[in-house]
Amino acid sequence: MQNDMANAIRALSMDAVQKANSGHPGAPMGLADVAAVLFTEFLKFDAAEPHWPDRDRFILSAGHASMLLYSLLHLTGYKDMTVEQLKNFRQLGSKTAGHPEYGHAEGIETTTGPLGQGIANSVGFAMAERHLNALFGDDLVNHKTYVIVGDGxxxxxxxxxxxxxxxxxxxxxxxxxxxxNNISIDGRVSLSDSTDQLQRFAASGWNVSRIDGLNPDEIRAALAAAQSSDRPVMIACKTIIGFGAPNKKDSYQAHGSPLGPDEIALARKELSWPYPPFEIPAEVLSAWRKAGSRGNEARMNWEHGSPQVLSRQNSRRGTTPP
Ligand SMILES: Cc1ncc(C[n+]2csc(CCOP(=O)(O)OP(=O)(O)O)c2C)c(N)n1
Structure with missing residues (x-):
């Protein structure tokens, strides 16, 4: 099931880019496992209430990979990210702009696209959270900001x-x-950059780790370790751009152009995904929707006051709960 859930992201992304005849299929296909583990097991959110103030924030700094975000919002059940929106990717008037635009659809936390903007914004988000936490305490404000960045x-x-x-x-x-993923717009990253990114982040005081970003166990372990870090965390996820597309994966050809009908047909075979474009099997969709409502109870408790929170607040005020 886990594999099929990630493949649902891959299929929606390659098919929407193909239908629009424009866009970036490769990064969403490579990142599908990372995103699936994050959204189904770690990210604190409730798709039914995108404005819950204490939700975790997810920022796709690599905004060109927008179909990753749109697929996730659709699969987890955000009401306004319908399959029609995915079919209208990059069309005038749709919510599914080429790069995510704040205000176009619920679940898009900030506009991204200009490379570097999302990671810079995410630091502001994290600072705002720490500030509010200092003012209001853990019961009211205690969330994380997750951000996916690319080489660019x-x-x-x-x-x-x-x-x-x-x-x-x-x-x-x-x-x-x-x-x-070692690939950027014109070819291998080594054409233009040879920075040791782990050392770079470590030198700035971050905790860093390196994992196989196509292996759910490694993704899960790294995200679990990150929960109790005493400093910001950077996880280098080794992925393969265009994963699933046999002839275009691991190449700049998967970066910013539709894969083409022949390659998409081959990818369907490689991924064992026989379903037509935009069709998600009921059991896969239902597993995704379940993930989208995972945070429902926590959100309701936050809004109405869980018994533990109320009793802590009352004991601070010196009153006994009714
Ligand atoms: C500031 C800025 N410069 C240029 C671009 C155009 N652009 C979009 S994606 C991209 C390459 C990004 O490469 P990478 O982050 O490695 O993405 P991947 O190839 O893995 O999808 C470029 C140059 C941009 N979006 N923003």
């Missing part, structure tokens, strides 16, 4: 200022997942 985000100068500040402030609520 880390090449932008603005990322350095953001990384330094986050390390200096020990923003332990910030978790960066780096899509370490």
């Amino acid at each position: 985000c880390l090449m932008e100068g603005i990322s350095q200022e953001a990384i330094s500040l986050a390390g200096h402030l020990k923003l332990k609520n910030l978790i960066v997942l780096w899509d370490d």
Whole structure:
């Protein structure tokens, strides 16, 4: 099931880009496992109430991979991210713009697309959380900011200022997942950059680790370890751009163009995903929807006061609960 849930992201992404005849299928296909583990097991959210103030924030700094975010919002059950929106990817008037736009659809926490913008924003998000936490305490404000960055985000100068500040402030609520796929717009990253990103983040005071980003067990273990970090966390996730597309994976050809009908047909075979475009088997969709409502009880408790929270607040005020 876990594999099929990730493949649902891959299929929606390659099919929406193909239908629009424009877009970036490769990064969503490579990141599908990372995103599936994050959204189904770690991210605190309730798709039925996108504005819950104490939700975790998810920022897709690599905004060109927008079909990853749109697929996740659709699969987890955000009401306004219908399958029609996915079919209208990149069309005038749709919520599914080429790059995520804040205000177009619920669940898009901030506009991303200019590389580096999302990681810089995420540091602001994490600072805001720590500030509110200091004012109101853990019962009311205690959430994390997760951000997916690509190689291009880390090449932008603005990322350095953001990384330094986050390390200096020990923003332990910030978790960066780096899509370490060795491929950028024109070919291999080694054409343009040879920075040791782990050393770079470590030098700025971050906890860093390196994992196989296609292995759910390794993703899970790294995210579990990140929960109790005393400083910001960067997880280098080794992925393969265009994973599933036999001839275009691990190549810049999967970065920013539709895969083409022949390659998509081959990818369906490789992924054992025989379903037509935009069709998700009922049991896969239902598993995703369950993940989308995972946070429902926590959200209701937060809104109405869980018995534990109420009793803590009452004992602070010196009153006994009724
Ligand atoms: C500031 C900025 N410069 C250029 C671009 C155009 N652009 C979009 S994606 C991309 C390459 C990103 O490479 P990477 O992060 O490795 O993504 P991947 O190839 O893994 O999808 C570029 C240059 C942009 N979006 N923002």
